[in-house]
Amino acid sequence: MSDNSLNNLAKRISDVHRRIYHAAMRAGRSPETVRLVAVTKHFPVSVVSEAVELGLRVFGESYVGEAASKRETIIRGNPSSSVSWHLIGHLQRNKVKKAVATFDCIHSIDSAALAGEVDAHAARAGKIQDILIQVKLSEEDTKAGIEEDRVFALAERITSSHKNLNLIGLMAMPPFFEDPELSRPFFRRLKDIRDDLAKSGIALAELSMGMSNDFETAVGEGATMVRVGSEIFGER
Numbered sequence: 001m002s003d004n005s006l007n008n009l010a011k012r013i014s015d016v017h018r019r020i021y022h023a024a025m026r027a028g029r030s031p032e033t034v035r036l037v038a039v040t041k042h043f044p045v046s047v048v049s050e051a052v053e054l055g056l057r058v059f060g061e062s063y064v065g066e067a068a069s070k071r072e073t074i075i076r077g078n079p080s081s082s083v084s085w086h087l088i089g090h091l092q093r094n095k096v097k098k099a100v101a102t103f104d105c106i107h108s109i110d111s112a113a114l115a116g117e118v119d120a121h122a123a124r125a126g127k128i129q130d131i132l133i134q135v136k137l138s139e140e141d142t143k144a145g146i147e148e149d150r151v152f153a154l155a156e157r158i159t160s161s162h163k164n165l166n167l168i169g170l171m172a173m174p175p176f177f178e179d180p181e182l183s184r185p186f187f188r189r190l191k192d193i194r195d196d197l198a199k200s201g202i203a204l205a206e207l208s209m210g211m212s213n214d215f216e217t218a219v220g221e222g223a224t225m226v227r228v229g230s231e232i233f234g235e236r
């Protein structure tokens with residue numbers, strides 16, 4: 001990357017951090033409770049490397065193979081930096097082993113069968129795998145995630161019988177709206193589901209919600225992880 005585009009990237013990163021900061025303050029939240037997951041899917045590893053140089057440490061990827069190869073390159077080039085990798089895309093059953101080897105956190109657990117598979121591979125790898133349950137909040141059937149009314153049963157099963165899974169929160173991806181205000185009810189809904197789980201004895205700290213178009217709205221509704229790609233790295 002040229003100095004010019006590096007400066008550009010630095011500016012975009014600090015803009016997003018500043019916007020998260022202000023959105024948190026407006027909501028009466030402490031800005032440190034919001035983590036930026038920088039989404040680098042489809043961007044070359046050179047871009048990830050620049051972002052690491054500029055201080056980003058948490059990356060979101062949608063594809064297991066792509067993430068695994070980027071991760072190896074980053075580890076080779078920056079052995080001392082502690083970068084973490086989050087899977088935000090759908091996880092296929094035949095990719096679970098590699099996903100467990102690659103990701104610090106998996107946001108897209110949406111069935112008991114998948115949870116069981118991840119638990120088994122984590123046990124074999126001697127790892128406690130951080131996960132989130134992805135919730136389907138809209139009737140658009142193209143959206144992944146488990147139906148709302150099945151979240152409790154899945155959460156209960158994970159916390160009671162999967163020793164190698166650490167369930168830390170819920171993730172959702174509402175339909176895309178031009179106007180971020182239209183995403184608000186979906187974010188509020190995910191938070192309500194989280195609060196209901198807490199009342200039933202399953203306390204989860206994390207809400208992964210909000211993307212480039214609506215992350216400030218998500219922060220306003222309680223997001224603890226925002227997944228931002230294009231607003232930092234440009235259009236894919």
Ligand SMILES: *Cc1c(COP(=O)(O)O)cnc(C)c1O
Pocket residue numbers: 039041062088089173211212213227228229230231
């Ligand atoms: C690509 C992607 C993002 C980031 O989207 P942008 O609009 O580029 O910020 C966030 N979450 C998921 C699940 C994604 O697939």
